[in-house]
Amino acid sequence: EIVLTQSPATLSLSPGERATLSCRASQSVSNYLAWYQQKPGQAPRLLIYDASNRATGIPARFSGSGSGTDFTLTISSLEPEDFAVYYCQQRSNWPPYMYTFGQGTKLEIK
Amino acid sequence: QVQLVESGGGVVQPGRSLRLSCAGSGFTFSGHGMHWVRQAPGKGLEWVALIWYDGSNQYYADSVKGRFTISRDNSKNTLYLQMNSLRAEDTAVYYCARLSGNIGSDYWGQGTLVIVSS
Numbered sequence: 001e002i003v004l005t006q007s008p009a010t011l012s013l014s015p016g017e018r019a020t021l022s023c024r025a026s027q028s029v030s031n032y033l034a035w036y037q038q039k040p041g042q043a044p045r046l047l048i049y050d051a052s053n054r055a056t057g058i059p060a061r062f063s064g065s066g067s068g069t070d071f072t073l074t075i076s077s078l079e080p081e082d083f084a085v086y087y088c089q090q091r092s093n094w095p096p097y098m099y100t101f102g103q104g105t106k107l108e109i110k
Numbered sequence: 111q112v113q114l115v116e117s118g119g120g121v122v123q124p125g126r127s128l129r130l131s132c133a134g135s136g137f138t139f140s141g142h143g144m145h146w147v148r149q150a151p152g153k154g155l156e157w158v159a160l161i162w163y164d165g166s167n168q169y170y171a172d173s174v175k176g177r178f179t180i181s182r183d184n185s186k187n188t189l190y191l192q193m194n195s196l197r198a199e200d201t202a203v204y205y206c207a208r209l210s211g212n213i214g215s216d217y218w219g220q221g222t223l224v225i226v227s228s
Contacts, residue, residue: 001172032212032213033213034213034214034215036155036215038155043205043207043218043219043220043221044147044155044205044207044215044218045218046210046214046215046216049210049212049213049214049216050211050212050213050214055214055216056216085154087154087155089155089157089213090213091212091213095167095169096169097160097169098157098169098171099145099157099160099213100157100171101147101154101156101157102154103154104154104155
């Protein structure tokens with residue numbers, strides 16, 4: 001089973017700063033990686049799919065990069081509404097397909 | 111607009127069964143794979159199961175394999191999760207989500223809460 005490890009667990013930053021969130025897979029997942037944002041009491045929101053493609057309606061300040069085992073979500077300049085929990089999710093390369101999530105990174109206001 | 115609405119959650123005793131439903135609207139339901147994802151109180155997201163757009167393949171997390179069954183009725187635009195032999199650790203909000211492409215769930219329901227307790 002592929003394990004996703006997100007770091008840091010908590011990231012404390014101020015509005016306007018740049019945020020860099022990491023997701024590392026225990027084995028290669030090619031580019032089968034997505035990023036989600038979740039706010040309290042809400043369902044997750046898709047930000048990035050296939051490692052680097054922004055989902056519909058997602059602001060350009062969100063970007064994803066990486067392939068294989070190391071992936072990054074970057075928020076270029078934090079807005080107040082960006083403070084939330086972020087999850088990465090992978091799909092295994094071969095059947096049986098598994099779609100595991102990382103444990104999450106909480107982005108909090110400093 | 112795309113909508114996913116879960117139902118069927120509630121309080122159930124350990125060892126009993128429960129069936130969740132997810133009604134889709136505003137899109138071609140039969141054209142998309144569908145996931146169940148759960149979130150225990152105060153915890154992170156856990157993928158539960160996926161079913162292909164036509165129901166021909168299903169995949170499960172190890173934690174539910176052999177106990178849960180994902181299915182769909184495309185004539186009713188409805189996704190199901192049959193949960194048997196429920197355990198306390200199955201307590202969570204259960205979300206259905208639409209798969210878009212290879213990876214990425216672009217629409218989610220509001221979730222339905224399942225509490226397994228005696």
